[in-house]
Amino acid sequence: MDWCRLHHGVSTDPKWRLIAKRAGVRVGDVLSVWTYMLDYASQATPRGTLAGWEDDVCAIALDYEPEEIAAVREAMQGRTLDGDILTGWEKRQPKLFGHWRKDPARLPPEEWLQVRRAILIRDDYTCQYCGARSDKMECDHVVPVSRGGSNDPENLVAACYDCNRSKGSKLVSEWLAEVEA
Numbered sequence: 269m270d271w272c273r274l275h276h277g278v279s280t281d282p283k284w285r286l287i288a289k290r291a292g293v294r295v296g297d298v299l300s301v302w303t304y305m306l307d308y309a310s311q312a313t314p315r316g317t318l319a320g321w322e323d324d325v326c327a328i329a330l331d332y333e334p335e336e337i338a339a340v341r342e343a344m345q346g347r348t349l350d351g352d353i354l355t356g357w358e359k360r361q362p363k364l365f366g367h368w369r370k371d372p373a374r375l376p377p378e379e380w381l382q383v384r385r386a387i388l389i390r391d392d393y394t395c396q397y398c399g400a401r402s403d404k405m406e407c408d409h410v411v412p413v414s415r416g417g418s419n420d421p422e423n424l425v426a427a428c429y430d431c432n433r434s435k436g437s438k439l440v441s442e443w444l445a446e447v448e449a
């Protein structure tokens with residue numbers, strides 16, 4: 269089983285109190301959301317980020333209102349979150365277990381988020397496979413990294429969640445053959 273780790277003293281770190289105050293919630297609420305975030309980020313691509321995060325999903329899991337989750341997330345900005353990136357992730361997590369560490373062809377999280385943003389803007393948040401348009405677009409490697417695809421903009425397109433999951437690490441030709449079969 270994969271795992272992520274917490275450093276000693278994290279539960280009593282005074283910054284949670286500050287965040288709780290900013291968000292208008294209790295310290296325990298912040299810790300709940302933070303634990304959920306760590307678990308999420310540990311499994312996200314790129315790892316250590318909130319890529320694809322939805323307040324609603326977290327709210328349902330923890331029995332909060334989405335607005336409460338949003339308030340905590342906002343209050344974390346500049347403290348434990350830097351945009352979509354969990355602050356200090358690289359320092360805290362065991363490197364051997366990081367998915368992208370296993371795969372040196374992948375860009376580090378900060379760089380990937382910048383590239384992804386540029387691609388989504390270029391493609392106008394429109395899935396290049398099915399034409400769907402949404403502000404929740406993902407960025408797909410046309411030729412997957414695992415198949416030797418690069419991080420060049422020519423190999424990157426905006427893709428919706430469904431197309432990206434369905435395509436997975438297949439080449440477009442393989443994927444189409446599968447979908448049409």
Ligand SMILES: [Zn+2]
Pocket residue numbers: 395396397398399400427428429430431432
């Ligand atoms: Zn699509």
